[in-house]
Structure formats: structure tokens, C-alpha cells
Amino acid sequence: xxxxxxxxxxxxxxxxxxxxxxxxxxxxxxxxxxxxxxxxxxxxxxxxxxxxxxxxxxxxxxxxxxxxxxxxxxxxxxxxxxxxxxxxxxxxxxxxxxxxxxxxxxxxxxxxxxx
Amino acid sequence: xxxxxxxxxxxxxxxxxxxxxxxxxxxxxxxxxxxxxxxxxxxxxxxxxxxxxxxxxxxxxxxxxxxxxxxxxxxxxxxxxxxxxxxxxxxxxxxxxxxxxxxxxxxxxxxxxxxx
Numbered sequence: 001x002x003x004x005x006x007x008x009x010x011x012x013x014x015x016x017x018x019x020x021x022x023x024x025x026x027x028x029x030x031x032x033x034x035x036x037x038x039x040x041x042x043x044x045x046x047x048x049x050x051x052x053x054x055x056x057x058x059x060x061x062x063x064x065x066x067x068x069x070x071x072x073x074x075x076x077x078x079x080x081x082x083x084x085x086x087x088x089x090x091x092x093x094x095x096x097x098x099x100x101x102x103x104x105x106x107x108x109x110x111x112x113x114x115x
Numbered sequence: 116x117x118x119x120x121x122x123x124x125x126x127x128x129x130x131x132x133x134x135x136x137x138x139x140x141x142x143x144x145x146x147x148x149x150x151x152x153x154x155x156x157x158x159x160x161x162x163x164x165x166x167x168x169x170x171x172x173x174x175x176x177x178x179x180x181x182x183x184x185x186x187x188x189x190x191x192x193x194x195x196x197x198x199x200x201x202x203x204x205x206x207x208x209x210x211x212x213x214x215x216x217x218x219x220x221x222x223x224x225x226x227x228x229x230x231x
Contacts, residue, residue, distance in 0.1 A: 043203055043225040045207070045222035100163075101148050101170070101218065108157070
């Protein structure tokens with residue numbers, strides 16, 4: 001069974017600093033996708049970045065990058081130059097292949113940016 | 116392009132009642148998934164519908180059911196509500212082509228259900 005582990009329940013970071021949110025996963029599948037979502041207090045899940053298991057390069061989307069280490073089964077999210085608007089819950093999620101839309105989520109990390 | 120919409124946004128029910136939540140996916144999206152989010156259990160997958168067929172189901176009792184219409188709109192129903200059903204129910208749609216794992220899921224704002 002798939003499992004996502006986020007070991008940081010909460011983090012406090014100074015504005016403009018970079019922050020790394022940890023995510024490790026467990027799966028027996030060779031083909032899978034890893035996602036990061038942001039959930040502000042409003043509740044809506046906002047897609048941030050995606051990494052495929054066969055992607056050779058780490059994914060980047062603006063200030064977001066993913067530090068993908070396949071052998072260690074980790075997919076850490078790096079946010080550069082943090083902003084006050086980055087304060088939110090962040091979830092790592094995984095999906096297996098072949099027409100299965102089911103996402104398995106981690107428990108999340110609450111990030112608070114300090115001015 | 117309009118995003119995923121969910122109605123109602125907030126709902127208060129009493130134990131034993133039943134409730135129906137609605138989700139309208141992004142235009143052109145044929146897959147709709149439902150998730151339950153609670154402080155204790157986190158985000159859990161309920162079920163996914165694709166072309167009016169339930170394609171995958173999570174580990175929830177039969178009181179939780181859903182359906183999808185020909186226009187891809189989806190509803191989920193919870194019968195005989197229990198206190199533990201209080202949660203944020205999130206709907207997500209994706210432009211699935213069948214086997215892609217890159218298909219991004221776009222989430223709606225959720226329906227917050229409170230069971231008294």
C-alpha cells in the first residue's frame with residue numbers, strides 16, 4: 001500500500017528565507033507521480049508542483065522546486081524567498097499509474113512565515 | 116475558465132439525517148474524485164467517477180455513495196449521518212486520458228459539513 005510521511009507538523013520561517021518541507025513515500029510501484037498541494041485557511045487545495053517517477057530532472061515551478069531522491073524515496077518541496085502569503089498547510093501526495101486518479105496524502109506541514 | 120465549484124459551501128445537519136453534496140468539474144474534465152478531510156484522519160479518498168462510472172473507491176462504509184451525470188457533474192450522498200462525518204468534503208476534477216499519472220487534479224473550495 002502507498003504511504004506518504006511528512007514528519008514536520010509545523011514550521012516557522014523568516015520572510016524571504018528559503019524553506020524545505022520534507023516528504024518521504026513508500027510504494028512498490030515503479031511508475032508513480034508525486035504532487036505538492038497548498039491549502040490556505042480557506043480550504044481549497046492549490047496544486048504547486050509535480051514530479052514523475054521517471055523524470056530525470058527535478059521539477060521546478062517558479063519559486064517552488066522539488067528535491068527528488070528516488071533511491072531514498074523522498075520528494076522534498078523547496079520554497080525560495082518565502083513570502084507572507086506562503087503561510088498555509090502543505091500536503092505531499094502520491095498517485096499510482098494506470099487510470100487511477102486516487103491521491104494518497106501525507107498529514108501535512110503547517111508553514112508560518114514570520115515578517 | 117471556471118474552476119471546480121461545490122455546493123453548498125457550508126451545511127449543518129443532525130445525526131440520522133442524510134445529505135447530498137454537489138460538485139461541478141472544470142469544463143471538459145471527465146474525472147471527479149471526492150475526499151474527506153478531518154483533523155484526526157487527514158485527507159482520505161472516498162471515490163472517483165469517470166464517464167458516469169465509479170472507477171475507484173476508498174475504504175468508507177456504504178453510507179457514503181456517489182454518482183456522476185452525463186455532463187460530468189457529480190453528487191455524493193451520506194445517509195444516516197454520524198457525528199464523525201463532520202468534515203470538509205473536497206471534490207477534484209481532472210482531464211484524465213486514461214493512463215496518465217501526470218493528470219493534475221484541480222480541487223474545489225470544499226463543503227464543510229457539521230453534524231450535530
